[in-house]
Amino acid sequence: MLEALTPPARGFPLGEFAQRLARAQSFMELNQLDALLVTSPQQVRYFTGFESQLWESPTRSWYVVLPAGGDRPVAVIPEVGATGMASTWIQDIRTWPAPVPEDDGITLLSDALREIAGVGGRVGAEFGREVHLRMPINELDKLRQTSGVTLVDGTDVIRRCRHVKSEYEIAKLRYVCQLASASFAEVPEMLQQEHTEISLAREFRNNISARGADSTPYLVAIAGKGGYENIVMSPTDRPIGRGDVLIIDTGATYDGYFCDFDRNWAIGNVDAEVVRAYESVWAATEAGIATAVPGATSSDVWRAISDVLEGAGSLGNSSGRFGHGLGMQLTEPPSNIEGDETVLVEGTVLTIEPAMEFSPGRLMVHEENIVVRAGGAELLSVRAAPQIQVLPAN
Amino acid sequence: MLEALTPPARGFPLGEFAQRLARAQSFMELNQLDALLVTSPQQVRYFTGFESQLWESPTRSWYVVLPAGGDRPVAVIPEVGATGMASTWIQDIRTWPAPVPEDDGITLLSDALREIAGVGGRVGAEFGREVHLRMPINELDKLRQTSGVTLVDGTDVIRRCRHVKSEYEIAKLRYVCQLASASFAEVPEMLQQEHTEISLAREFRNNISARGADSTPYLVAIAGKGGYENIVMSPTDRPIGRGDVLIIDTGATYDGYFCDFDRNWAIGNVDAEVVRAYESVWAATEAGIATAVPGATSSDVWRAISDVLEGAGSLGNSSGRFGHGLGMQLTEPPSNIEGDETVLVEGTVLTIEPAMEFSPGRLMVHEENIVVRAGGAELLSVRAAPQIQVLPAN
Numbered sequence A, B: 001m002l003e004a005l006t007p008p009a010r011g012f013p014l015g016e017f018a019q020r021l022a023r024a025q026s027f028m029e030l031n032q033l034d035a036l037l038v039t040s041p042q043q044v045r046y047f048t049g050f051e052s053q054l055w056e057s058p059t060r061s062w063y064v065v066l067p068a069g070g071d072r073p074v075a076v077i078p079e080v081g082a083t084g085m086a087s088t089w090i091q092d093i094r095t096w097p098a099p100v101p102e103d104d105g106i107t108l109l110s111d112a113l114r115e116i117a118g119v120g121g122r123v124g125a126e127f128g129r130e131v132h133l134r135m136p137i138n139e140l141d142k143l144r145q146t147s148g149v150t151l152v153d154g155t156d157v158i159r160r161c162r163h164v165k166s167e168y169e170i171a172k173l174r175y176v177c178q179l180a181s182a183s184f185a186e187v188p189e190m191l192q193q194e195h196t197e198i199s200l201a202r203e204f205r206n207n208i209s210a211r212g213a214d215s216t217p218y219l220v221a222i223a224g225k226g227g228y229e230n231i232v233m234s235p236t237d238r239p240i241g242r243g244d245v246l247i248i249d250t251g252a253t254y255d256g257y258f259c260d261f262d263r264n265w266a267i268g269n270v271d272a273e274v275v276r277a278y279e280s281v282w283a284a285t286e287a288g289i290a291t292a293v294p295g296a297t298s299s300d301v302w303r304a305i306s307d308v309l310e311g312a313g314s315l316g317n318s319s320g321r322f323g324h325g326l327g328m329q330l331t332e333p334p335s336n337i338e339g340d341e342t343v344l345v346e347g348t349v350l351t352i353e354p355a356m357e358f359s360p361g362r363l364m365v366h367e368e369n370i371v372v373r374a375g376g377a378e379l380l381s382v383r384a385a386p387q388i389q390v391l392p393a394n
Helices: A014-030 A041-048 A079-086 A106-117 A137-146 A155-163 A167-185 A197-211 A272-291 A298-311 B014-030 B041-048 B079-086 B106-117 B137-146 B155-163 B167-185 B197-211 B272-291 B298-311
Strands: A035-038 A063-067 A074-078 A092-096 A122-125 A150-153 A215-225 A244-254 A261-267 A332-335 A349-352 A355-359 A362-365 A368-373 A376-379 A389-391 B035-038 B063-067 B074-078 B092-096 B122-125 B150-153 B215-225 B244-254 B261-267 B332-335 B349-352 B355-359 B362-365 B368-373 B376-379 B389-391
Touching: A014 A035, A014 A041, A014 A063, A014 A155, A035 A041, A035 A106, A035 A155, A041 A063, A041 A155, A063 A106, A074 A079, A074 A106, A079 A092, A092 A106, A106 A122, A106 A137, A122 A155, A137 A150, A155 A332, A167 A197, A167 A244, A167 A261, A167 A349, A167 A368, A197 A215, A197 A244, A197 B197, A215 B215, A244 A362, A261 A362, A272 A298, A272 A349, A272 A355, A272 A362, A272 A368, A272 A376, A298 A349, B014 B035, B014 B041, B014 B063, B014 B155, B035 B041, B035 B106, B035 B155, B041 B063, B041 B155, B063 B106, B074 B079, B074 B106, B079 B092, B092 B106, B106 B122, B106 B137, B122 B155, B137 B150, B155 B332, B167 B197, B167 B244, B167 B261, B167 B349, B167 B368, B197 B215, B197 B244, B244 B362, B261 B362, B272 B298, B272 B349, B272 B355, B272 B362, B272 B368, B272 B376, B298 B349
Parallel strands: A035 A122, A074 A092, A122 A150, A261 A389, B035 B122, B074 B092, B122 B150, B261 B389
Antiparallel strands: A035 A063, A063 A074, A215 A244, A244 A261, A349 A368, A355 A362, A368 A376, B035 B063, B063 B074, B215 B244, B244 B261, B349 B368, B355 B362, B368 B376
């Protein structure tokens, strides 16, 4: 039943990290930065390879400093993580026995920043959009006042680095998209049994886990008579039955990389307007995919999708965009919105996600995952059928 | 095989939220605050009941403002969340079509803060330890400069509220601890098959999911010959075999509440020093549990555990503490460390977590979950056996 797909090797060769640092350093030069400080799980993992589920605990702060010159980042981390960090390519690891409420690594970090960036040096940090500084604001304020370096926004460096995926990253993204595609293909079989949103979500989660996904942090399963009214709330104990339109949207991970796409089904019977709405978002997806070539912008993708949906009589779209970047996070920059002039390049990974309110309070959302290639978009997800699938009701 | 436990009802009665707000308001008075601003998933959920997996996306900021007077919080949120928020007890919901990079809700939030706290009012925010402000720092700086209110540290209010669990919260915590206990009891059966750390972790995750857990954000499965050397890294493809000491530590959730405890096994055979180390951490856990009575402090719990482990010849403990608070997060304040004078009260939920390096590079960690009651601690997890269980090797 579960066909085996071959998982790409976990982790990355050393050269991948050296290349990430070198690219970061070139963008640091562009931003006149003497160092880059990162604190959040994705940034730390991106530049070091360090991963730990201990991020789930908010108690301890973790710091990694990238020098403008020099050949490796420096880690300033809780002692509990020293063994793990030592298994990465990082060599300079400075620890304290966190938690120490009086001084939870701030003196150690200040010293490292002065040493690496120089007194008065400019240190980029996660101050911008779509990144979160993972340290107490009181400690940031202390660092700003006493470190002797100037903390400025370093988001541009992070964003430029992560915007272009390497082939190693793309292989992980493709794999997890394939896992999710295979699980979506089995939803009709799952629905031969009676299900609530919660029980179906659980079976779907187990299915994708059994195939090889590491986790499924995002899993929305929502059904509504003649259409669903939102796409962000968690599954409920509502039974799925005749007349429902069902959407499952999932962000599963493999080795730290996400898929993010959805599928729709009708149960028992289906209104003509649901059929049409599905065809419209499917066609809008085609238009978005066709537009995603090197040199196009996120805004171009938005417009291509928007034109189709407006032509189909869309009443609006509460999600505010038609897809976004994808990688180590469920959503990454850019946003497919009007006015986002981010230029797509080879290696940009995007979700193409048309959404329309096709009648008051009823939504239809479609989504595929692609990587931008020289010759145009390559699908990472297995393309959905052009018509909505109607499943027998129990 | 899977005995059914009865899950507590999801969500909370309205009175629970009203009580949370009333308690927050009393602590706001203590801190001379005119309003409290919260931005992170746990705080928003705690005060509103709103939950969404969309938190997984870093793109949008979400704001909830608690007035010092007044009977409900005010939500200032992305339009995509409006339907969901409207299903909670919140009535005043203000939205914008996020993402809007030029002004992503900051003007809307500024207006709300001035209206609620008054010009020059003091607004508490998540600035302290073990909370994370979930909004871009650039936008925080803008808010500080232009909102007309004074943003100060509001962590004390959040901490005092969440430190004491209601019976509704305790029921959810007990349930998820029972689920994990039942899954732990089946590990010997799982290990009748050959497993790597990853495959065992996956089977454990599926097992606890099938029982009724919603998610398992924390799942460490580490094996090492004669002992493991860390307890925070993710499972690897290392086969589990004869001579190994295996630990599984899990944080699973039900309706937003975590368990956090571990179990140890020896495979095939076991060194005398492993047997002794296990008995020592088990005895230290007994001492910690016995100390956790109303009026005792986290420091008292630490000392009781520390005395036993020092007597047993511990070489140290890299995790920096012997347990912590537990609730909507895997770890919450307080920390069981020397000098944490947080007073335990009826309704405090704690992990009791002795850890010792029993020989160089080899750790033994034990953990149970308790709630402090008038008569002493009530166990939420099913107490581990006093001797390490030795399982047959494959």
